[in-house]
Amino acid sequence: MSSTGSTYGGSGVGAGDTHQATVRDTDVLGVSPVPAEHLVAEYVEDLGVFDPIVGKAQAIITRYPQSRSALLPMLHLVQSVEGRVSQAGIQFCAAQLDLTAAEVSAVATFYTMYKRKTCGEHLVSVCTNTLCAVLGGDDIYKALGEHLGSDGKKLGHNETAGEPGEPGSITLEHAECLAACDLGPVIQVNYEFFDNQTPESAVALVDALRAGEKPAPTRGAPLRDFRTAELELAGFWPEDEADYRATVDGPSAAVETLRGAKLAEDRGWTAVPYPDDVPLPEVEKK
Structure with missing residues (x-):
C-alpha cells in the first residue's frame, strides 16, 4: 500500500501535503455576485x-x-x-x-447602553429580570409592545415607534436588573426611574411622552430627552449654577429603600464596628 494513502475523505492528498498546497485559492472578489471591494479596502466615514x-x-x-x-x-x-x-x-x-x-x-458592542440603531427621543427600558418579571414586568413589556406597535405587529426589543430621533418617538427595550427591586416593577425613561408601574400606568406614561410631555420621574433628576441624557453621561452639564441645580435636583431615595435603616434606627440596632486593623492570613510558603 502506498505510504501516502487517501485522506480528506478519499481526496488523494498525500500525508506530506497540505490542503493549502494542493487546492488553488478562490478569487472571492471575482466570484462575488455584488461588488465586494469594500471587503479588502478600508472605508473611511465622513466625520x-x-x-x-x-x-x-x-x-x-x-x-x-x-x-x-x-x-x-x-x-x-x-x-x-x-x-x-x-x-x-x-x-x-x-x-x-x-x-x-x-x-x-x-x-x-459589549455594553448595552451603546446603541447601534438610532434611538427615539425617549428610550423606555422595562426591567424584565426575575423579581420585576414576577411582579408584572413581563406584562408591562408586552402591553407596551402591543400599544406601540403598528399594523398588528408588536414593537420589539430596541425597536422604535415613530421616526427615530424625532419628537415623540419611543425606543422600547427590555432591560436586565435596574437595581430597584424594592420598587418593582420599574421602568426607566432615558435612565430616570418610574417605580411601581402597572401595564396601565406604563401605557399612560408613553402616551404622555409621545404627546410631548415630560412626566416627573418617581425619584431622581427631571426628565430629559435621550440625547441630552447622553451628553450628561459624558460629563457635560449647564455652567449656570441655577440651571445646573434645576437639571440635577430631585428626590433620590424612596421610603422603601430606606426602610431597613429606619427600622434599625427606631429599634436601636447597630452593627459591630469594623476593626481598625485586620490581620492578613498567613500565606503558605512554597
Whole structure:
C-alpha cells in the first residue's frame, strides 16, 4: 500500500501535503455576485458631523492619565450627537484616542447602553429580570409592545415607534436588573426611574411622552430627552449654577429603600464596628 494513502475523505492528498498546497485559492472578489471591494479596502466615514464636539472630546481626554480611559464617556458623547454609536462614531473615537476601530468596536458592542440603531427621543427600558418579571414586568413589556406597535405587529426589543430621533418617538427595550427591586416593577425613561408601574400606568406614561410631555420621574433628576441624557453621561452639564441645580435636583431615595435603616434606627440596632486593623492570613510558603 502506498505510504501516502487517501485522506480528506478519499481526496488523494498525500500525508506530506497540505490542503493549502494542493487546492488553488478562490478569487472571492471575482466570484462575488455584488461588488465586494469594500471587503479588502478600508472605508473611511465622513466625520464632519462630529466637528462641533471635538473640543468636548479633548476635554474628556484631559480628565484621565491614559487617554484610552476616556473611551466610555467618549462613546456617550458620540451618542449624544447621532442617538447611536455609528461606524463614523467609532472612527471618531478611534482617531481622538489613538486607538484602532477594532478596539473601539469591542467596547461599543459589549455594553448595552451603546446603541447601534438610532434611538427615539425617549428610550423606555422595562426591567424584565426575575423579581420585576414576577411582579408584572413581563406584562408591562408586552402591553407596551402591543400599544406601540403598528399594523398588528408588536414593537420589539430596541425597536422604535415613530421616526427615530424625532419628537415623540419611543425606543422600547427590555432591560436586565435596574437595581430597584424594592420598587418593582420599574421602568426607566432615558435612565430616570418610574417605580411601581402597572401595564396601565406604563401605557399612560408613553402616551404622555409621545404627546410631548415630560412626566416627573418617581425619584431622581427631571426628565430629559435621550440625547441630552447622553451628553450628561459624558460629563457635560449647564455652567449656570441655577440651571445646573434645576437639571440635577430631585428626590433620590424612596421610603422603601430606606426602610431597613429606619427600622434599625427606631429599634436601636447597630452593627459591630469594623476593626481598625485586620490581620492578613498567613500565606503558605512554597
